[in-house]
Amino acid sequence: MSNADNTVTSLLREWAQGHAAAGSQLFSLVYDELRSVARRQRQPSLEDTLNTTALVHEVYLRLNAATALSVQNRAHFYAVAAQATRQILSNYARRRRADKRGSGSVPVALDDQQAQRVVSAPAHESSIDRLWDLEHALRQLHTLHPRACDVVECRFFGGLSIPDTAIALGISEATVKRDWALAQAWLCRELQQHASTP
Numbered sequence: 001m002s003n004a005d006n007t008v009t010s011l012l013r014e015w016a017q018g019h020a021a022a023g024s025q026l027f028s029l030v031y032d033e034l035r036s037v038a039r040r041q042r043q044p045s046l047e048d049t050l051n052t053t054a055l056v057h058e059v060y061l062r063l064n065a066a067t068a069l070s071v072q073n074r075a076h077f078y079a080v081a082a083q084a085t086r087q088i089l090s091n092y093a094r095r096r097r098a099d100k101r102g103s104g105s106v107p108v109a110l111d112d113q114q115a116q117r118v119v120s121a122p123a124h125e126s127s128i129d130r131l132w133d134l135e136h137a138l139r140q141l142h143t144l145h146p147r148a149c150d151v152v153e154c155r156f157f158g159g160l161s162i163p164d165t166a167i168a169l170g171i172s173e174a175t176v177k178r179d180w181a182l183a184q185a186w187l188c189r190e191l192q193q194h195a196s197t198p
Helices: 003-016 020-041 050-065 074-099 112-119 126-146 144-159 161-171 173-196
Strands: none
Touching: 003 020, 003 050, 003 074, 020 050, 020 074, 020 144, 050 074, 074 126, 074 161, 112 126, 126 144, 126 173, 161 173
């Protein structure tokens, strides 16, 4: 383990024991890496309200509010952060899709010009739909292959390497590679099937 890994692990232990200052130090230390991971998750449609900085801050707030957060090491911390990232993005997509479909709105009559403007929604809306489709597919994957879904969280939402994913999940690197390949193939098939369904 590197010095940075040891520092993160020791700060995690202090933070778990209730030392708020250790939590602040921890997030200062890992902030740039969390931003880098969040930047990879960035969707054009998220920029208006949930940009990279907002996503990292949401992860921080969620993890900081967790009273029973038990994290063993740096890799496990990033796996937990990845899970929080997925939940935040999923909730965001769900809210945006509900808003787009008139959640809580009162129906009104539209003339032809107004209807045309509604039908030609901005292109960025499709990225929210893709994000929601991914979340739906991940939920299905979780029911069939929970560990493969955990690997996706670590690799895709957390940006963890194969060795770090193996450490975070307590499995071998070979198992991570197999589960990653399984998940990619399964998700690709599911998302293609969903895209072809009217």
